[in-house]
Amino acid sequence: MGNLLVNTRDQQFLLFEQFGIEKLFESEAYEGFSKDDLLMILSEAEKLAVGEIFPTLKEGDEESCQFKNGEVTIPKCFRGPYKKYCEAGWINPMDSPDVGGQGMPHTAGYAAMELFCAANYAFCMYPGLTHGAANLINVYGNEKQKKTYMEKCFSGEWTGTMCLTEPGAGSDVGALKTTAKRLPDGKFLITGTKCFISAGDHDLTPNIIHPVLARIEGDPAGTKGISIFIVPKIRVNDDGTLGEPNDVKCGGIEHKMGIKASATATLNFGEDGNCIGELLGEERAGIRIMFQMMNEARLGVGMQGVAIGSAAFQHAVAYAKERVQGTPVWEMKNPAAKAVTIINHPDVRKRLMWMKAHVEGIRALAYFGAYCMDMSRISKTEAEKANWEGYLELLTPIIKSYSTDKGLLICSAAMDVYGGYGYCSEYPVEQLMRDEKIACIYEGTNGIQALDFVGRKLGQRKGANVMNMAGLVQKTIARYKNDPDLGKAAATLEEASNAVFEVAMFFAAAGKGGDFIAPIYNAGKYLDIFGDMVIGYLLLEAAGIAKEKLDAMYEGKGLATIGKKIGLQRENQEAAFYAGKIASAKFFMNDAVTTVKARCEAIKANDKSAMEMVDLAFTV
Numbered sequence: 001m002g003n004l005l006v007n008t009r010d011q012q013f014l015l016f017e018q019f020g021i022e023k024l025f026e027s028e029a030y031e032g033f034s035k036d037d038l039l040m041i042l043s044e045a046e047k048l049a050v051g052e053i054f055p056t057l058k059e060g061d062e063e064s065c066q067f068k069n070g071e072v073t074i075p076k077c078f079r080g081p082y083k084k085y086c087e088a089g090w091i092n093p094m095d096s097p098d099v100g101g102q103g104m105p106h107t108a109g110y111a112a113m114e115l116f117c118a119a120n121y122a123f124c125m126y127p128g129l130t131h132g133a134a135n136l137i138n139v140y141g142n143e144k145q146k147k148t149y150m151e152k153c154f155s156g157e158w159t160g161t162m163c164l165t166e167p168g169a170g171s172d173v174g175a176l177k178t179t180a181k182r183l184p185d186g187k188f189l190i191t192g193t194k195c196f197i198s199a200g201d202h203d204l205t206p207n208i209i210h211p212v213l214a215r216i217e218g219d220p221a222g223t224k225g226i227s228i229f230i231v232p233k234i235r236v237n238d239d240g241t242l243g244e245p246n247d248v249k250c251g252g253i254e255h256k257m258g259i260k261a262s263a264t265a266t267l268n269f270g271e272d273g274n275c276i277g278e279l280l281g282e283e284r285a286g287i288r289i290m291f292q293m294m295n296e297a298r299l300g301v302g303m304q305g306v307a308i309g310s311a312a313f314q315h316a317v318a319y320a321k322e323r324v325q326g327t328p329v330w331e332m333k334n335p336a337a338k339a340v341t342i343i344n345h346p347d348v349r350k351r352l353m354w355m356k357a358h359v360e361g362i363r364a365l366a367y368f369g370a371y372c373m374d375m376s377r378i379s380k381t382e383a384e385k386a387n388w389e390g391y392l393e394l395l396t397p398i399i400k401s402y403s404t405d406k407g408l409l410i411c412s413a414a415m416d417v418y419g420g421y422g423y424c425s426e427y428p429v430e431q432l433m434r435d436e437k438i439a440c441i442y443e444g445t446n447g448i449q450a451l452d453f454v455g456r457k458l459g460q461r462k463g464a465n466v467m468n469m470a471g472l473v474q475k476t477i478a479r480y481k482n483d484p485d486l487g488k489a490a491a492t493l494e495e496a497s498n499a500v501f502e503v504a505m506f507f508a509a510a511g512k513g514g515d516f517i518a519p520i521y522n523a524g525k526y527l528d529i530f531g532d533m534v535i536g537y538l539l540l541e542a543a544g545i546a547k548e549k550l551d552a553m554y555e556g557k558g559l560a561t562i563g564k565k566i567g568l569q570r571e572n573q574e575a576a577f578y579a580g581k582i583a584s585a586k587f588f589m590n591d592a593v594t595t596v597k598a599r600c601e602a603i604k605a606n607d608k609s610a611m612e613m614v615d616l617a618f619t620v
């Protein structure tokens with residue numbers, strides 16, 4: 001077994017065997033890269049994650065963030081790793097060298113991100129938000145803004161945030177009350193309070209750059225009237241040096257269940273009437289601009305689901321292979337039977353298998369999103385580009401919600417594997433579970449993601465994105481339908497995908513008939529079902545590739561009998577890995593995908609009990 005965070009062999013499988021990213025190197029965009037380069041870069045990422053960042057996980061949680069006399073301090077142990085992280089260029093490895101990046105394929109960049117996030121997600125909040133803020137300025141800022149703010153953020157000298165939420169405007173961003181008043185020099189006076197701002201205040205860097213959503217006085221209510229402003233914590237002089245504080249005061253930090261080392265701040269802008277902001281992009285385009293950062297953050301939060309789930313799984317497997325408890329079930333009548341490690345108990349083993357299949361599934365889903373970005377970048381025609389971007393648009397709410405919902409269940413299953421010890425802070429799964437839960441809530445709750453999926457994403461490009469997804473799934477089904485080993489899995493996926501697309505039609509018909517509640521009421525369930533189908537597809541693809549490799553190994557060694565094949569899996573890590581990929585697909589298909597049709601029927605039954613029942617009945 002490798003490290004306790006991420007199965008790097010599975011990462012490599014996805015990159016080079018399933019998505020075949022070597023083909024990217026033939027394009028102008030990625031021609032400077034080779035497989036060896038990426039393997040070396042990922043090995044450096046693993047060293048940094050395991051050797052420097054992971055050791056801050058528990059210490060950061062225990063020391064947590066402090067708020068005293070208006071100042072926020074964060075765990076001291078973050079300083080060294082943060083410096084190394086920035087020096088190695090990990091804030092923006094996927095960006096163009098023009099802005100200090102390495103132009104690395106997103107697929108590989110996401111693999112590195114998974115390692116860092118698995119090591120300590122609270123740590124990753126600081127550089128992650130910094131990238132998002134800097135990238136907003138890169139795309140929408142003017143030259144002066146880029147020079148003043150972007151360069152220092154991409155280098156990590158300063159950090160960034162995203163300031164949307166207010167006490168009365170959470171899911172409903174359009175309800176925000178923060179105002180911007182025009183000044184004669186073209187800048188704006190910002191006044192208002194933002195809450196829950198991650199990395200909102202801290203002592204890690206000397207300045208913090210806040211992209212803030214606010215309404216210019218006189219602009220219309222709702223999201224259409226919102227603009228976005230760059231608001232530095234400390235004003236910046238024309239020569240780039242730090243000037244006066246900018247009247248951005250921290251009103252306090254939250255005491256939270258998890259990611260305790262990430263400072264979640266309440267920020268008061270303009271308490272003394274002296275907070276200056278610069279407009280970013282055009283007036284009233286704030287939501288559209290911020291959506292770039294929100295989409296990036298949604299994929300990042302999806303990665304939180306994957307990475308923490310992965311770390312929980314890796315720890316649980318290691319524990320299950322060591323912990324001796326109970327005798328084997330097949331020796332229950334033997335009083336002299338010896339106790340075995342718990343991985344031998346069918347219930348524990350099946351739980352681990354469930355975790356393995358889901359971790360691999362959500363990893364594949366997240367990396368597929370990154371792969372779509374790479375393919376869009378190298379597309380030769382506008383139509384091709386639109387198709388790749390379409391997959392990503394469609395899948396973003398699924399990557400965010402499905403991966404985080406499942407990530408949390410994976411942490412819970414890991415805790416079950418540890419038994420009572422898992423519930424205690426001596427072992428890391430207790431913290432992993434606490435750190436994971438927020439991923440279901442922030443960056444648009446998973447409920448809001450489901451509404452986005454059903455309300456916007458399904459119908460986007462007149463349904464072309466969904467049709468393209470259906471095409472991918474059907475192609476894979478056709479490829480394996482007659483395979484003696486994978487045919488059953490393909491048939492299960494076929495039945496499920498037919499049911500999934502029927503529900504899409506049911507929603508469309510319900511909407512046309514005036515029943516617009518049906519899709520909204522069932523949005524969360526449908527997102528989950530759609531996610532099961534996409535993951536079934538990705539795991540079946542993986543199993544087909546693994547089977548070819550494994551068969552070639554058997555053939556090369558002249559192994560024909562089951563016994564000899566299993567013998568090889570026992571002594572050869574590669575054979576075991578490929579056999580494990582096939583097992584994951586079969587398990588997932590049997591465990592999750594077989595239930596899809598029934599869940600689709602339940603949606604089509606159009607029960608609306610929760611809507612029909614009166615409020616009082618919830619409590620009486």
Ligand SMILES: Cc1cc2nc3c(=O)[nH]c(=O)nc-3n(C[C@H](O)[C@H](O)[C@H](O)COP(=O)(O)OP(=O)(O)OC[C@H]3O[C@@H](n4cnc5c(N)ncnc54)[C@H](O)[C@@H]3O)c2cc1C
Pocket residue numbers: 161162163164165169170171172195196197198199256264438441442443444445446447448451
């Ligand atoms: C640790 C932490 C870090 C955060 N970091 C940031 C940050 O950096 N920047 C930032 O701007 N914000 C941040 N947030 C805020 C976060 O994004 C919000 O908490 C989240 O969007 C939900 O808003 P809310 O808490 O006001 O809940 P509400 O909007 O009140 O929602 C409560 C419940 O009602 C549901 N709901 C609400 N409206 C609807 C609707 N129309 N239809 C269906 N269901 C609905 C929600 O899904 C949820 O289940 C952070 C929050 C936390 C806890």
